[in-house]
Amino acid sequence: MPVRLKKFIGAILLIILVVVYASLATAYATLHLADASGWVHLVYFLVTGFLWVVPAMLLIRWMEAKPKKG
Template sequence: MPVRLKKFIGTILMILLVVVYAVLATAYASLHLAEASGWIHLVYFFFTGILWVVPAMFLIRWMETGPKR
């Protein structure tokens, strides 16, 4: 697969990943953490804010690999 096509597909997937992840994390917090204290919200959003980096890291690594010979 050409590198330009991989980067285009990866960019679209990255945007979808961030949007879907943000919606799901916020929906979960709204449903399950509505009555929790501010500290629980702070810890939850800190970890969920960092957690999306893991799949993004694998996606970026895939985007940067060259074509197979």
């Protein structure tokens, strides 16, 4: 796969990942944590704020991988 195409696809997937992940994390918090204390909200959003980095990191690693010869 050409490098430019790979990076374009990766960028689109990264945008989709962030939008979907943020929407789901916020929807869950709205539905299940409405009556929770501020500390629970803080911990939840800290954890979910960093958790999206794992799939994004894997996606970026895929985008930056050198093409295989052969």
